[in-house]
Amino acid sequence: MMNSKCIFLLPGSLHLFLATGIYYLWELSKNFNIVLIVSEEYKHSPDFNKFITLAHIIEIVYLPESNAIQKHIFYVKTYKTLLRKYRPQYLLHHDVVYVSMMYLYHIAGKFDPTTKKYSYLTGVLFKNWEHNHKMIQAFSINSIITKYSFPIWFATYYFNIICWLKLVLNYYILPIILIGKVFSPPMNIFSFKILKEYWNDQFDKLILYRNLRNNLDIKIMKEYCGTDENFVQIIHPLKSFGSELNDILYDNIRESNVITILPSYGSIDYYKLTNKINIDELFNKIMLKWKGIIDSVIKKFDGCSLQWKLHPIQTNDHFWNTLTKKIKNEYPQINVLPPDANAQKLILMSKVVISDVSTVLWWTSLFTSKLAISFDVFGFEYMDDMQYFDNILYFSNLEDFDNYSFIQIDKILFDNSQETQLPTLTEFLNMN
Numbered sequence: 001m002m003n004s005k006c007i008f009l010l011p012g013s014l015h016l017f018l019a020t021g022i023y024y025l026w027e028l029s030k031n032f033n034i035v036l037i038v039s040e041e042y043k044h045s046p047d048f049n050k051f052i053t054l055a056h057i058i059e060i061v062y063l064p065e066s067n068a069i070q071k072h073i074f075y076v077k078t079y080k081t082l083l084r085k086y087r088p089q090y091l092l093h094h095d096v097v098y099v100s101m102m103y104l105y106h107i108a109g110k111f112d113p114t115t116k117k118y119s120y121l122t123g124v125l126f127k128n129w130e131h132n133h134k135m136i137q138a139f140s141i142n143s144i145i146t147k148y149s150f151p152i153w154f155a156t157y158y159f160n161i162i163c164w165l166k167l168v169l170n171y172y173i174l175p176i177i178l179i180g181k182v183f184s185p186p187m188n189i190f191s192f193k194i195l196k197e198y199w200n201d202q203f204d205k206l207i208l209y210r211n212l213r214n215n216l217d218i219k220i221m222k223e224y225c226g227t228d229e230n231f232v233q234i235i236h237p238l239k240s241f242g243s244e245l246n247d248i249l250y251d252n253i254r255e256s257n258v259i260t261i262l263p264s265y266g267s268i269d270y271y272k273l274t275n276k277i278n279i280d281e282l283f284n285k286i287m288l289k290w291k292g293i294i295d296s297v298i299k300k301f302d303g304c305s306l307q308w309k310l311h312p313i314q315t316n317d318h319f320w321n322t323l324t325k326k327i328k329n330e331y332p333q334i335n336v337l338p339p340d341a342n343a344q345k346l347i348l349m350s351k352v353v354i355s356d357v358s359t360v361l362w363w364t365s366l367f368t369s370k371l372a373i374s375f376d377v378f379g380f381e382y383m384d385d386m387q388y389f390d391n392i393l394y395f396s397n398l399e400d401f402d403n404y405s406f407i408q409i410d411k412i413l414f415d416n417s418q419e420t421q422l423p424t425l426t427e428f429l430n431m432n
Contacts, residue, residue, distance in 0.1 A: 012094035023237035096202040120207035123359035133192035135266030163191035199225035264358035307335040365391035
């Protein structure tokens with residue numbers, strides 16, 4: 001029988017939803033009434049449109065892709081209407097820094113101070129998280145350089161000013177005009193600059209999972225939040241209901257002898273900004289490294305087919321598109337897929353997933369039948385995060401990979417005894 005309790009779920013961008021939010025929604029929809037709040041990009045996803053015919057959702061609200069003023073007005077009017085109509089017991093949001101969440105949390109608190117506000121982790125937790133933010137910043141700055149031909153110093157200045165103006169407009173000016181409140185975000189989401197040490201005033205509970213060695217996930221998030229107060233760990237819903245949902249959503253897709261290569265983004269951009277290196281020299285260096293990886297992988301996993309896909313954000317990246325074309329020319333047997341292809345679907349059909357440092361490796365590591373392999377061979381700093389994860393094979397050089405035996409891999413990687421002690425998402429909510 002359906003629980004009468006109502007949950008508002010805001011799972012973030014589409015690629016984060018397909019990685020984590022969809023499994024939250026599938027499990028929750030079995031026991032609660034769900035109001036789903038997503039961006040308009042979801043309307044164009046065949047996987048999402050198929051999914052919403054399967055899950056029990058009482059209402060879907062699409063946040064508009066419009067200017068800041070229109071978005072803020074929509075947040076205020078829509079949230080008030082939804083909260084008055086459904087009176088939710090729980091609000092689940094994928095991150096603690098977005099203004100959409102802050103409006104919802106604030107307005108919900110006015111309606112009912114007892115409404116519980118839970119934020120949940122969508123993907124990988126980088127041990128060197130500050131450096132990861134710098135890589136994202138570098139990607140944005142290099143995009144400005146490419147678009148406007150600005151020198152590096154001016155592009156960096158331009159980026160910082162624009163991000164500061166966006167912060168002031170979205171978190172200070174518009175909220176005080178519309179609801180008489182200034183928000184206090186822990187981070188500038190536009191520049192990834194940390195604004196305050198203590199984050200835990202943004203939520204009641206932060207939901208994590210145990211897949212980093214020695215509870216490193218809690219230690220990392222403690223650095224973010226200033227304290228580990230109100231952290232909880234659950235079994236990731238992918239492990240609870242993933243097999244069931246994947247079979248239905250992806251038409252009983254089955255794992256085969258496929259190797260999927262999914263390069264991350266940002267590291268090259270950071271390297272370009274922090275090192276004086278000719279772009280052609282850098283391209284040749286990276287190309288040589290990827291050729292070495294592919295040659296070793298083909299030799300190690302003889303008989304497997306290979307596929308290659310860039311991150312969606314790399315769609316219009318000249319460097320990566322050129323590198324991909326050259327990879328295809330060198331290895332015509334590799335199936336090159338468009339950046340917007342569903343990475344989760346590709347992982348499900350793959351026996352081996354390869355990247356440098358990426359959320360896709362974390363997602364792959366949740367399956368006991370798959371090999372997630374991280375190559376830290378490019379000479380970039382802080383690219384060793386994957387060595388701290390359970391169920392991810394990390395190699396700092398190709399020689400170690402070439403000499404590695406995969407015969408006893410299941411016994412080496414997959415010790416999930418501690419995880420069985422954790423509650424499921426539903427059990428956690430019923431206890432709280």
